[in-house]
Amino acid sequence: MVCLIAITVMVTPCLTACGQENELTEKVIAAEEVIIEGEAVPLANVPEKATILVPIASGTTTYEGGSVLMDASNTSQGYVMIKYTGKNDKIKVQVTKGSGTTYTYNLNARDAYEVFPLTEGDGSYSVKVFENLSGSKYSQAFSKSVNVKLTNQFLPFLYPNQYVNFTANSETVKQGLEVTKDTKDDLKKVELVYDYVVGGFTYDKVKAKTVASGYLPEVDNVLAKKKGICFDYAAVMTTMLRSQNIPCKLVVGYTGDIYHAWINVYTDESGWVDGMIFFDGNKWQMMDPTFASSGKKSESIMKYIGDGSNYTAKYAY
Incomplete structure (x- = not known):
C-alpha cells in the first residue's frame, strides 16, 4: 500500500473577521429521496501562543427548515454553522459550489452548532441536509443557496x-x-x-x-x-x-x-x-x-x- x-x-498577515453579510437566496425544494454512500477513508515569527480562529454562530443571518437551523452569518470567513434538533440519528450534510464537487459530511452534533467549511473559494454554494430513511437511503430535509465572498482566500484553511x-x-x-x-x-x-x-x-x-x-x-x-x-x-x-x-x-x-x-x-x-x-x-x-x-x-x-x-x-x- x-x-x-x-x-x-x-x-x-494576521487575518481578521469581516462583518459584511453575504447575499443569500432561498430555494424552494420538493421532498426527494436520494442514495448517499459513505465516503472511503484515505489511508494514505515565534508565536507566544497559538492563533486559533474559532467558528461561531453569530445569529445575524439564520435560516430554518424542519429540524434544521443554519447560521450563515460568517460565510465571508469560509464556513456555515448547522444545528439539527430532530430525532433522526443519522444526518448528512452536502455542500456543493455550483456544479462542482459535492462534499458530504456526517452531522455529528445534536442540539449544538457544527461547522461546515466552504473550501472552493468565492461563488454560489448549495447547502443541503438529509435525514436517514434506512441503509444508504436519505430524504432531503433542508436546502439553501449561499453566495460567498471570502474576506481572504486562505480563511477556510485556518479554521478548525x-x-x-x-x-x-x-x-x-x-x-x-x-x-x-x-x-x-x-x-x-x-x-x-x-x-x-x-x-x-x-x-x-x-x-x-x-x-x-x-x-x-x-x-x-x-x-x-x-x-x-x-x-x-x-x-x-x-x-x-x-x-x-x-x-x-x-x-x-x-x-x-x-x-x-x-x-x-x-x-x-x-x-x-x-x-x-x-x-x-x-x-x-x-x-x-x-x-x-x-x-x-x-x-x-x-x-x-x-x-x-x-x-x-x-x-x-
Whole structure:
C-alpha cells in the first residue's frame, strides 16, 4: 500500500473577521429521496501562543427548515454553522459550489452548532441536509443557496473543522508550539513539524485494514498514541500549522489507485507545492524543502508533480 502526504507552505498577515453579510437566496425544494454512500477513508515569527480562529454562530443571518437551523452569518470567513434538533440519528450534510464537487459530511452534533467549511473559494454554494430513511437511503430535509465572498482566500484553511478538529486547549496545538519554538521561519516550522510527526509516530497497518467509512481523526488521541494512518498524520500536521497561522489544506484524493490524504501549505515565496512528503509503504520521506523558499524546484520533484497520474485531488478540508 502506498500512502502519501504532501506539504506546501505560507506566510500571511494576521487575518481578521469581516462583518459584511453575504447575499443569500432561498430555494424552494420538493421532498426527494436520494442514495448517499459513505465516503472511503484515505489511508494514505515565534508565536507566544497559538492563533486559533474559532467558528461561531453569530445569529445575524439564520435560516430554518424542519429540524434544521443554519447560521450563515460568517460565510465571508469560509464556513456555515448547522444545528439539527430532530430525532433522526443519522444526518448528512452536502455542500456543493455550483456544479462542482459535492462534499458530504456526517452531522455529528445534536442540539449544538457544527461547522461546515466552504473550501472552493468565492461563488454560489448549495447547502443541503438529509435525514436517514434506512441503509444508504436519505430524504432531503433542508436546502439553501449561499453566495460567498471570502474576506481572504486562505480563511477556510485556518479554521478548525471536523476533519481538523482542535481548540486552543488541544494538546496537539501545544505540542506544535513546543516543536517550533526555536524558529521564526515558516518553512523551518513545516520541516520541524514533519520531523516530529514522522519521526515519532508509527504507521498503523491494522487500522488501515479495518478503518470504517465516516472515520474522523481525533488529533489528541493520535498524538497520545503516536500511531495512525496517513489521514491521522495529515490531520495532526495540519492542526500544528493552522494553529500557528500557517494556511494549510488537508487534501484527500488519489495517487494512482490509492486513496490517501496529504497536506498543502502555502508561502509567499513558493505558493502551493504538492508532493513534498510521501509514504512509500515502508517509511515516510520528505523531499528537500529548501527549493520552496528559493523558487528552485528539483528535477525529481517536478517529474513527480508533473505526472498527472500521481496526484488527483478530490476534496480539500
